[in-house]
Amino acid sequence: MIKVGVIGAKGKMGSQVVQTVLNDPNLELICAIDKFGCGEKINNIVIQNDLEKALQETKPDIVVDFTQPSVIFENIKIYQKNNIKSVIGTTGLSNEQIQEIEKLSKETNTGIIIAPNFSIGAILMMEFAARASKYFSNAEIIEYHHNQKKDAPSGTSIKTAQMMIKNNDNFKLGNCPETETIKGSRGGEYSENNKGNIQIHSVRMPGFIASQQVIFGADGQILKIHHDTINRECYMSGVVLAINYLHKNNEFIYGLENIL
Numbered sequence: 001m002i003k004v005g006v007i008g009a010k011g012k013m014g015s016q017v018v019q020t021v022l023n024d025p026n027l028e029l030i031c032a033i034d035k036f037g038c039g040e041k042i043n044n045i046v047i048q049n050d051l052e053k054a055l056q057e058t059k060p061d062i063v064v065d066f067t068q069p070s071v072i073f074e075n076i077k078i079y080q081k082n083n084i085k086s087v088i089g090t091t092g093l094s095n096e097q098i099q100e101i102e103k104l105s106k107e108t109n110t111g112i113i114i115a116p117n118f119s120i121g122a123i124l125m126m127e128f129a130a131r132a133s134k135y136f137s138n139a140e141i142i143e144y145h146h147n148q149k150k151d152a153p154s155g156t157s158i159k160t161a162q163m164m165i166k167n168n169d170n171f172k173l174g175n176c177p178e179t180e181t182i183k184g185s186r187g188g189e190y191s192e193n194n195k196g197n198i199q200i201h202s203v204r205m206p207g208f209i210a211s212q213q214v215i216f217g218a219d220g221q222i223l224k225i226h227h228d229t230i231n232r233e234c235y236m237s238g239v240v241l242a243i244n245y246l247h248k249n250n251e252f253i254y255g256l257e258n259i260l
């Protein structure tokens with residue numbers, strides 16, 4: 001049995017991960033950590049809020065982190081320092097932080113999977129968008145999330161843009177000089193080393209969980225690649241896949257598509 005710790009166990013994603021771990025005969029919930037609900041019990045596991053202390057006491061094989069952008073970088077440093085493999089669903093890490101984590105993972109010889117999206121449909125949406133990027137010169141991304149989401153744009157939209165840029169690093173914007181009469185109307189531009197130019201638009205609204213549309217345009221045609229998350233169960237098979245992969249392997253991985 002793989003001993004799993006869930007960090008952010010009281011949250012929307014973390015509580016779903018807790019149920020998934022409890023229902024999986026190959027996984028054992030060994031610790032649950034959250035800054036809320038401290039002292040409450042989940043199947044005899046007491047929720048704790050001191051991350052490092054709880055990890056040192058319970059010694060999980062792997063932790064799954066769905067917390068929040070403001071703490072994730074420091075949490076990962078704690079996992080690495082204590083040689084605990086981690087599956088990271090929390091979004092909001094910058095490119096520089098991801099590079100630093102890759103270096104740290106090699107130094108500590110501690111595997112980690114960072115996946116901005118664990119749903120197979122979303123991964124395919126990103127891969128299809130990357131493929132289409134070879135053939136279109138204009139593309140924009142619209143991502144839609146619930147209005148409690150703390151980071152914008154979403155980690156999925158950034159990862160999509162990164163995958164698209166590998167196939168086309170010079171998307172065109174408008175075909176004339178543009179003036180924004182309301183700041184931000186054209187969205188935020190994703191570029192790497194001044195290359196890319198993919199506009200990302202973030203919608204935040206009750207009713208959505210997570211959706212994304214990548215729109216490609218060319219003379220006389222529009223291609224829309226769209227994915228909707230209907231409920232959070234869609235992420236769970238990806239999370240379990242990542243746990244099982246990391247149990248057998250000890251690598252740094254960014255993106256679930258790399259282990260499918």
Ligand SMILES: NC(=O)c1ccc[n+]([C@@H]2O[C@H](COP(=O)([O-])OP(=O)(O)OC[C@H]3O[C@@H](n4cnc5c(N)ncnc54)[C@H](O)[C@@H]3O)[C@@H](O)[C@H]2O)c1
Pocket residue numbers: 007008009010011012013014033034035036049051066067068069071088089090091092115116117118119149235
């Ligand atoms: N990778 C994916 O497929 C995927 C899917 C959905 C959401 N997410 C991301 O996962 C993260 C969590 O999303 P959510 O909707 O579950 O949020 P949420 O606010 O419902 O849950 C976050 C939980 O983490 C806890 N928490 C925050 N800081 C903590 C800390 N320092 N120590 C312990 N617990 C702490 C909070 O108390 C809360 O219970 C977000 O970054 C979100 O963007 C990723």
